[in-house]
Amino acid sequence: MDSFEFNKFAGAILFTLLATLGVGILAEELFTPHHPEKPGYEVAVAEGGDAGEAEAEVEEVVELPVLLASADIAGGEKVAKKCVACHSFEDGGANKVGPALYGVVGRDIASVPDFAYSDAMKEHANADGGTWTYDNLFHFIADPKKFVPGTKMAFAGIRKPADLADLMAYLQSLSDSPVPFPEAAAPTQ
Ligand code: HEC
Structure with a gap:
């Protein structure tokens, strides 16, 4: 195998690899459902994180x-x-x-x-x-x-x-x- 033949051979393998990779990426783009960045529903809550709990207790807490x-x-x-x-x-x-x-x-x-x-x-x-x-x-x-x-x-x-x-x-x-x-x-x- 001279170097020209080798280059052709290596080029073919490289092309095949790149093509497979490309199809893989494309397939993933096409068939993977896009998830929102944060799972679940966005609910506006007050700062502090435990707003739900605070609301449940409001009757007791507020004088x-x-x-x-x-x-x-x-x-x-x-x-x-x-x-x-x-x-x-x-x-x-x-x-x-x-x-x-x-x-x-x-x-x-x-x-x-x-x-x-x-x-x-x-x-x-x-x-x-x-x-x-x-x-x-x-x-x-x-x-x-x-x-x-x-x-x-x-x-x-x-x-x-x-x-x-x-x-x-x-x-x-x-x-x-x-x-x-x-x-x-x-x-x-
Ligand atoms: C379905 C009918 C009904 C509804 C609606 C109702 N009540 Fe009554 N209420 C009564 C009855 C009957 C009594 C007597 C209870 C007993 O003797 O156990 C009473 C008693 C009371 C008493 C005690 C009074 C006393 O003389 O000791 C208060 C205060 C009162 N109700 C306020 C309210 C308010 C305020 C609302 C509205 C947010 C309301 N009620 C809705 C039927 C009702």
């Missing part, structure tokens, strides 16, 4: 006075549309399926004289201070059956803390002598 500080009566009136089928809110309003709610803030639990409360609610009148404080109302309306197991208030509850806070502002306004919101505790340092 009631802090929530109430930005509560809004008009928003609360809208939220209260979920209650009007069973409750009246106006001054002198009658009992419906549930007791009249005008002036409920600061009122004793289960104290509307002509309303037939469930035994569970009557028993609850002796617990949690016996008064509809903002804190008690907040927790009752968030999850009635959890706060007063056995209550006959057939309502799933309002989970969103901001909606509950708005509702508190609305209930506060429905009174001849509105009960002030609780003060935020001084920050501990």
Whole structure:
């Protein structure tokens, strides 16, 4: 084999190798589905990484006075549309399926004289201070059956803390002598 023959031979092998390589790359381009750089769905989350966890705990973490500080009566009136089928809110309003709610803030639990409360609610009148404080109302309306197991208030509850806070502002306004919101505790340092 002279050097010319050898070059031809080597050239042929080289060409074959390059061609195979080329087809391989091309095939990969054609048949491999393109994956996004990061697998999964992009979800905008707050910095810190554990936003989901923080949201789940928000009810416990955010203090009631802090929530109430930005509560809004008009928003609360809208939220209260979920209650009007069973409750009246106006001054002198009658009992419906549930007791009249005008002036409920600061009122004793289960104290509307002509309303037939469930035994569970009557028993609850002796617990949690016996008064509809903002804190008690907040927790009752968030999850009635959890706060007063056995209550006959057939309502799933309002989970969103901001909606509950708005509702508190609305209930506060429905009174001849509105009960002030609780003060935020001084920050501990
Ligand atoms: C399906 C009817 C129904 C709906 C809807 C409903 N409630 Fe009630 N609610 C009742 C009944 C019935 C009771 C009495 C519960 C008992 O005796 O166990 C009650 C009791 C209450 C009490 C206790 C009052 C007291 O005198 O001790 C409050 C406060 C209250 N409801 C607020 C609300 C609010 C606020 C909403 C709307 C977010 C709402 N309820 C929605 C039926 C309802």
